[in-house]
Amino acid sequence: MEKEELHKKLDNFLEGNNEESMDGELFSLLVRMDECRKKACPPNKERMWKHVRNALKLSRRRELMRKWAVAAAIVMPLAVGLCFYNYRSDEVAPVPENMGKRHQVSLTLNDGRVLQVQQWNNDSVIQESGTGILVSVGQQMIYHAEKVQLKEEIFNTLSVPRSTEYQVQLSDGTRVWLNSESELRYPVDFVSTERKVFLRGEAYFQVAKDTTKPFRVVVNDMMVEALGTGFNINAYQDDNCLRTTLVEGKVRVSYSDTRQECILVPGEQAVLKEGVLTSGQVNVDDIIAWKKGRFVFSDMPLETIANQLERWYDVEIRFDDTVAKYYRFTGVMKRYNELEQVLGLIEETTNVRFKVEGRQVRVFRNL
Structure with a gap:
């Protein structure tokens, strides 16, 4: 990798702007820096510089070191942060007093340990069965399999x-955006003849291409097989149906109970409801608006809107x-607006009013 390119990747990573998969060289750099967390002592800056020089394979000549001082300045804060990470990585650090478990993204490891990943103050690297897991504070989790061949998959x-979104990059490079109140179960490394994950809730998948290992998402009795593609799956229980929306590429949606299946092209959605699988055209931008930080309600019943608001704002809406x-509403709003702002916009165009009482919202008709 060219030095300028690595410098850019490091910068983008720390800024949270990295849109592409993390490559092995960059991940290796971060893992090397994490070695210092095994020492119960303050960070050693000289040692940090040594890691930076070795990882970036810089010349020892002073003029080149001066040229790369900027790159080191970017790496150093990250390395120091990794050193302060609790060296006893097999224990769960306490949750800060100002952050309860209610809105914590949690990672359940294969041995049953549960890590509250958003409680850490610095980016951290943990190891599990030969796979490095980089936790970028408040942003995403990245898996990178090292040269250790597992005999069986470890999940x-x-x-x-509720009230939270999160991203994870799987070991094959597939990126997954998880919506609020969702869960994804997946191998730390794909060693089987297929790449199979299990979803509850809603997620957007950007699947890495691998013609030798099909990528499959299992949701209850429905399976979605991707052929190098981007698609959204909505499987919330309160919707009483499963929706798969294709953004790009091609997917096969199948329902084992009745042996129904359909192949989607971009712009189509498959709906499984009451054991019947159907497909049709939809507005893809509306479906994946949540991934871009927006609510898009297109002639939608208030009951369906209430389900989304409950998940995002962690409230209970009672009619x-x-x-x-059954009143319907059309509008586009930012997901990061205050709840009262969203409710106010609905009140302006719909014959209803809301009363917020703590975490409960009551809905009345204007008579």
């Missing part, structure tokens, strides 16, 4: 609570008048 489970559930 992790990533759980995203005092059943008829109000």
Whole structure:
């Protein structure tokens, strides 16, 4: 890798702008820096410089060292952060007092340990069965399999609570965006003849191409097989149906109970409801708007809107008048607006009013 390119990747990573898969060289650099966390002592800056020089394979000539001082300045804060990570990596660090477990993204390891990944103050690297797991604080988790061939697949489970989103890059390079109140179970490294993961809730998948190992997502009794593609799966239980929306590429959706299946092309959605699998055209941008930080409600019943707001704002919405559930609303709003702002916009164009009482929201008809 060219030095300028690595410098750019490091910069993008620390800024949270990295859109491409992390390559082996960059990950190796981060793992090397994490070696210092095994020492119960303050960071040694001279040792940090040594790791930077070795990882970037720089010349020892002073003029080149001066040229790369900027790259080292970017790496150093990350390395120091890794050193302060609890050297006893087999224990779960305490949750900060100002951050309860209610909205914590959690990682359940194969041995049953549960790590609250958003509690860490610095980027951290942990190891599990020969696979490095880089946890980027508040942003994403990245898996990178080292040269250790596992005999069988070892699974992790990533759980995203209400009011939260999270990203994970699997060991094959596949990127997954998990919506609130969702869960993904996956191998730390894909050693089988297929790449199979299990989803509950909603997620967007950008699948890395591998013609030798098909990528399959299992949701209850439905299976979605990707052929190097981007697609969204919505499988929330309160919707009473499973929706698979194809953004790019091609997917095969199958339902084992009735042996139904369909192949989607971009812009199509497969819906499994009450044992019947159907497909049709949809507005893809509306479906994946959550991934871009927006609510898009297109002539949608208030009951369906309420389900989304409950998951995102972690509230309970109660309809005092059943008829109000069937009122419909159209609008586009930012997901990071305050709940009161969203409810106010709905009140302006729909014949309802809301009353917020703590974490409970009551819905009334305007009579």
